[in-house]
Amino acid sequence: MRRGGTRSAISSLVVALCVLLGSAATHPDASEVPAEGGDGGMTVLRGAAEADGRVAYTAVRGLRGPQGTLAVRVVSRPGEGLAMAPLGAEEQPFVVRSSSALETLDESLLAMLEHTYRVVEAEPEELDGRSAKVVEARRADDTVAGRFWVDEATDLLLGRDVYDPAGDPSFSSRLTELRLGDRGWPEDTLGDEPWGDALDHTEREELRSEGWTLPEHLTWNLRLVDARSTHHEEHRVVHTVYSDGLSQISVFAQRGKLGEEHLSADQNGYVGTGTGGGGVTTGHETIFGGDVGQYQSMWQANGFVYTLLADAPADLASSAVTALPGPEGSSGFWSRVQRGLSRLGLV
Amino acid sequence: MDHLGERLSALIDGELGAAEHERALIHLAKCEPCRFEADMMRRLKRRLTGLGEPEPDLDFMGRLMARPGMDSPFGAGAPLGSSRPLGGFPEEPTRKAPERREPRTSPERYVPVRRPEDGGSVRSPYFSGGRYAVAGLAVATALLGSAFVAGGENPDNAPVVEPRLSDYAVEHAVTSRQIPVVDPATDPVVAWPAGIPRTSERASDPNETTR
Structure with missing residues (x-):
């Protein structure tokens, strides 16, 4: 009887270990890099990056962080750059000039996103009255680390959220009042580029x-x-x-x-x-x-x-x-x- | 009684025939001056022979002769210094003691190398474990001392710099395509890059933080 009991205990222990290992295998750690799985959403995001250098637009970019919000008027002129000024301010806007360095950086950032997370396309949503494709960057444990909204009509990036490991949004960016055209572009501003x-x-x-x-x-x-x-x-x-x-x-x-x-x-x-x-x-x-x-x-x-x-x-x-x-x-x-x-x- | 004369040097050099050699030895037994002279000549010869063959470094010879299968110390072996680490191989049971190739005359130093067939350890007392310990301790002490000295405070000749936080903020804003912002509780507008006029002064200017 005793021998049978010991054997039974060992069998139970083995089963428990197998369950534990199986559970660990099916629930990888959130910090596992790269997150396994396809990256079907990358096509949408690369399309958005391409549209950003092709489509002229004017909009309001709303930023929300852990300690407050900020609204910035943005004007994008392809080939020239992106002008930003706080909403209602009278100063000259801050202009980021288009450059090959930034294009290279964009490619690196997209590659890093693809490498680190599983990038998948989710169900489309409406954002500020516009139909948007939704792309999620998921960690290895399938929690959402970031979410993107890409305009169906123009392929422009309408919104972006970054979530902390607890699932709470850390940063949020929304493009509202979107109008095509670069009316309001600051012609006199030289702008800045990355260090050469x-x-x-x-x-x-x-x-x-x-x-x-x-x-x-x-x-x-x-x-x-x-x-x-x-x-x-x-x-x-x-x-x-x-x-x-x-x-x-x-x-x-x-x-x-x-x-x-x-x-x-x-x-x-x-x-x-x-x-x-x-x-x-x-x-x-x-x-x-x-x-x-x-x-x-x-x-x-x-x-x-x-x-x-x-x-x-x-x-x-x-x-x-x-x-x-x-x-x-x-x-x-x-x-x-x-x-x-x-x-x-x-x- | 005639002395040996020139035959004495021939005797020392081993150039006499058997009968002459016997007669010379009989004479030496009876003649004190010849015995004294023969003794002096032998000493002189040993001294001269010793000067003619410099004493090689024992560790060097040990490394050369310890190469298994190496007939010539100048054969196609590994370069000097690579055949054995400092202190020798602690475990090398097949190594044989160096064999003397030429008659070496005295004076010479005796190298107490024990052979495996003698039943003793092949490790030379010159490379004992105690030497390892001492060498290791010395290296560790030197390393710690160097690190301690190098880990001191910043050298006085390091220039005092004032990082241009405003420039950094612009560079960061350019690469991230954002506008750097300040605490909305103290100022509701952006932290404007340097060189661009502002309508209001912030309560805490980040440019001052570098000082």
Whole structure:
């Protein structure tokens, strides 16, 4: 009897393990990259990207973040760029000039979206009175990370939502009052383009050999999609863009240290910005710009000053900051040894 | 009694015939001056022979002769320095002790290499585990010391920089095709890029955050 009972217990345990393993196999972790499955929705999104460079339009872009909303008048003129001005403001609009660099970046972002998530087309919906195709970016556990609305008539991107792992919207963008034509284009505005010095793989490797920290991969879903540099007062500044296809994070790095006449170090020796970019915090992982969600952080580490700007969910931006070299704070023996090993390139 | 004279050097060099050699030895047994001179000549010869053949480095010779199947130390083997790590191979039971190829005259150093057939360890006392421990400790100490020094505070010659947050905000806005914004609680409008006039001043200007 006892032997039979033991055998029965072992059989039950084996069955339980099989069920557990089967359950794990059928319910992958949300952070599994890439999410398995087809990407049928990518055709719709690539069509939207193509339409953005082909269709002239005027609209109001409404932005909603974790801390507020903002309405921006946008005018798109193919071949010229995108003009943006806050609704009701009298200043000159901010113009992003069309450029091959941005087209390349768009392709990289779409490729990153396709790589990270399962991109599927969902049931069409109406948005602001217009019929729209709906595309969802799904994580490996099939939760929705992002949703896109693409106009049936023009193929323009009408809306975009980014959701946090809990399913709550982190960022939302809606194009309303859409009219075709670029009436209202600011003819006198020169506009801005990305910094011109694009850094290819070889140049990034050279910079790394000179001590620059330019990771190709920050976290499970944040990968380098663009790198370029410029010079400020003869000091090189490198701008790296990381993305999962839904959110963008900019990291600016330059050699040097922060002046401490206005930025006093705290007890741990941390030198950097605080909430809203002012003051000093005791850590570097939670610095909100206090806007509709832009993340701002600045700190010094290993002879470099890092500045991070992100339009991304807080947890994503925070994980990006944490993945970069930490601030010089701890003066303990092992912390200093670890920092030294890092500077010597041994870890 | 006649002394050996030039026959003495022939005796030392082994050039005498058997009968002459016997007679010379009998003479040496009875003649103190010749015995003294023969002894001096032998010493001198040893000294000269020793100068003519420099003593090779024992570790170098060990590495050369330890190559299995290598007849010539200058054969097509691995380059010097690659045949054995510093301290030798701890486990190499088939290695044979180096064989002497030429008659080596004294003085020479005895290398106490024990052979497997002797039943003892083949590890040379020159490469004992204690040496490994000491070497490892020295390397670790040097590494930690270097890392500790390198991990000090920023060098004073690092330039003090003021990151242009406004420029960064424009660059980020361009690549993300957004307008950077500020806290709507303090200002309901956008954080306008540098160089563009604004109608109102914000309560907290992000440009000041770099200082």
